[in-house]
Amino acid sequence: MAKEPARVLVTGAAGQIGYALVPMIARGVMLGPDQPVILHMLDIPPAAEALNGVKMELVDAAFPLLKGVVATTDVVEACTGVNIAVMVGGFPRKEGMERKDVMSKNVSIYKSQASALEKHAAANCKVLVVANPANTNALILKEFAPSIPEKNITCLTRLDHNRALGQISERLNVQVSDVKNVIIWGNHSSTQYPDVNHATVKTPAGEKPVRELVKDDAWLNAEFITTVQQRGAAIIKARKLSSALSAASSACDHIHDWVLGTPEGTWVSMGVYSDGSYNVPAGLIYSFPVTCQNGEWKIVQAFMDDYNCFMASFCDSGLSIDEFSRKKLDLTADELSEEKALAYSCLT
Ligand code: NAD
Numbered sequence: 001m002a003k004e005p006a007r008v009l010v011t012g013a014a015g016q017i018g019y020a021l022v023p024m025i026a027r028g029v030m031l032g033p034d035q036p037v038i039l040h041m042l043d044i045p046p047a048a049e050a051l052n053g054v055k056m057e058l059v060d061a062a063f064p065l066l067k068g069v070v071a072t073t074d075v076v077e078a079c080t081g082v083n084i085a086v087m088v089g090g091f092p093r094k095e096g097m098e099r100k101d102v103m104s105k106n107v108s109i110y111k112s113q114a115s116a117l118e119k120h121a122a123a124n125c126k127v128l129v130v131a132n133p134a135n136t137n138a139l140i141l142k143e144f145a146p147s148i149p150e151k152n153i154t155c156l157t158r159l160d161h162n163r164a165l166g167q168i169s170e171r172l173n174v175q176v177s178d179v180k181n182v183i184i185w186g187n188h189s190s191t192q193y194p195d196v197n198h199a200t201v202k203t204p205a206g207e208k209p210v211r212e213l214v215k216d217d218a219w220l221n222a223e224f225i226t227t228v229q230q231r232g233a234a235i236i237k238a239r240k241l242s243s244a245l246s247a248a249s250s251a252c253d254h255i256h257d258w259v260l261g262t263p264e265g266t267w268v269s270m271g272v273y274s275d276g277s278y279n280v281p282a283g284l285i286y287s288f289p290v291t292c293q294n295g296e297w298k299i300v301q302a303f304m305d306d307y308n309c310f311m312a313s314f315c316d317s318g319l320s321i322d323e324f325s326r327k328k329l330d331l332t333a334d335e336l337s338e339e340k341a342l343a344y345s346c347l348t
């Protein structure tokens, strides 16, 4: 029997990520090839005409899975009945800025849209915040929508995760699909920590640790990390616009895996509400390695093979975190605590 359509909200839908994202959703990239969708697209009044143009193009593309399009500048109409909310609306940074420099413009949007989602979205709506500063916007959304379960509010660090996979695959000249279990810890900012200590590559001789294959710890501990941390800025420098197709594709990956599950033995990175795992302060939206099953994410806590299980007994909990990594996990957590304070100062 055909599935009921899922209602998917995209805010900022007339912008450049929106323009790349809505056709992917309508093609089934986000929710699967058998899941019909109704797109809810929100933008602000100055972008209303452009938004209507996007709606016209969606009709013209005749996507079989697309069962309806709501294009509106009314936040209540946009949020009503949505099952998935992808929050892209906001202002991107320009060359030379850090993502938190757009804080004052963007956090107030997330405070006001929080209550519309809380009141009008479907029960159990899954929320993904893309707009920057993504972790802190998601935290503000969570705090001003107290009845939405905290497990339903996440932010996008899958783009950073995919960037890390891409760098390793280029360096080793292997298929990107053969690389897995990198981790992005912390903030979607230049303090994020891309960690390859548990990452592996599928080879004809079985799965091998990335460190063993790369054979260059100096590169992995320095240039690799800064390349991933600074990739957003490098794209802005090259395109004079921030990333869009990779952001849209990664947003699809994030929701796809959250709803449909991660493959056995594989984790992905998601910005989620910290429960204190890995001694990350509770009450921040922090990127962790997660596995997903039955529409729920779970922070990876345990080693996955016998040797590692044995080693885990010597650690506080979860994947082993060496001293180098510990400092980096703490640094990005400190930045998120500072951003939280700054966000509240912008809202008063
Ligand atoms: P854009 O300027 O092209 O589009 C943003 C759209 O949001 C515009 O159409 C604008 O009118 C709209 N908008 C502004 N205020 C709004 C509101 N209150 N409600 C609804 N819509 C509103 O920008 P973009 O390149 O599409 O980027 C969007 C956001 O995503 C930026 O903040 C950017 O920094 C961020 N981003 C995040 C990631 C990530 O990995 N987390 C990656 C890329 C970009």
Ligand code: LMR
Pocket (backbone or CB within 6 Å): 092, 093, 099, 132, 159, 231, 232, 233, 235, 242, 243
């Ligand atoms: C990215 O990582 O590409 C986005 O967050 C855009 C930016 O400002 O870097």
